[in-house]
Amino acid sequence: MAMLVTSAGRRVELLRSFWSSAAALGVELDLFACDLRPDWSPACHEAGRAFAVPRADDPDYADVVLELCRDNGISLVVPTIDTELHPLALARDRFAAIGATVSVSSPALVGIARDKLRTAEFLAQHHIASPRSAPLDAVEAAAAEWSWPLLVKPAHGSSGRGVQIVHDIAELRRIESNEPFIAQELLRGREHTVNMFFDRSGQLRCAVPHERIQIRAGEVEKGITRRSPQLARLAADMAAALPEPRGALCFQAMVDDAGEAKIFEINARFGGGYPLAHHAGATFSTWLLEEALGRAPGAHDAWRADVIMLRYDAAVFVGS
Incomplete structure (x- = not known):
């Protein structure tokens, strides 16, 4: 069988997991990978073959990956980064129509996971233990109701980017960014x-x-x-x-x-x-x-x- 790991980047260990699993199953696996610049991706060099694709937020991203699957008989697609999950989730049925399964959850679930405020609201709605969370302006408007310090992070961040601790309202007001941030109870x-x-x-x-x-x-x-x-x-x-x-x-x-x-x-x-x-x-x-x-x-x-x-x-x- 043939499979594709998308946005492969540095995920050499993930590819090796699939190689070892295929060997244990007695399956001859054609393991492909793709990335924005595959020549500079260690995991793409680990793969049997690698392809260049647009950025995950490009409107043509899902179409390009779909064509790769069609042209190479790929039956399993494994996404690895947050930004590609939504376009691939929306296109799941199109992939299924050519015999390719995209290992991704529903667009609704992806939307919850991609937004840390929506994540907090979802967990609270289902009575699953989670830290109190709110947008920065809501915290500023009710600063006395919060127990400081607080953890502040981008609503759509990953890999620890932009995460910081703020100790008072003055520090909170000094945060400047072109993207939305949320504040959370510091666990x-x-x-x-x-x-x-x-x-x-x-x-x-x-x-x-x-x-x-x-x-x-x-x-x-x-x-x-x-x-x-x-x-x-x-x-x-x-x-x-x-x-x-x-x-x-x-x-x-x-x-x-x-x-x-x-x-x-x-x-x-x-x-x-x-x-x-x-x-x-x-x-x-x-x-x-x-x-x-x-x-x-x-x-x-x-x-x-x-x-x-x-x-x-x-x-x-x-x-x-």
């Missing part, structure tokens, strides 16, 4: 990511929490898988509330010293720390390949706890 404790796998019918089949021991550029650099009944319950609550989840998703939560957890972010895609879940036995890549092949996925929740991931920098060399 303290141990930060976790929970990687979730949903099958093609939208059923939650696996949820793997890992503690984010050390973070670099918004991604876990040192982490350890943890069994947590509370995070498992939050995952089940999320699964019951999310509109049409499919494939790999993750959420981030802070667990305080009393063991109480609050969710502060949802990502409708593979999380950057997925290789840790994969190594612990939660092989989402295997289950996606099985579904693409028309098989029932062997998804399970019997992954191993206390598996540690320690990341380091590696290099891809091209040319002589």
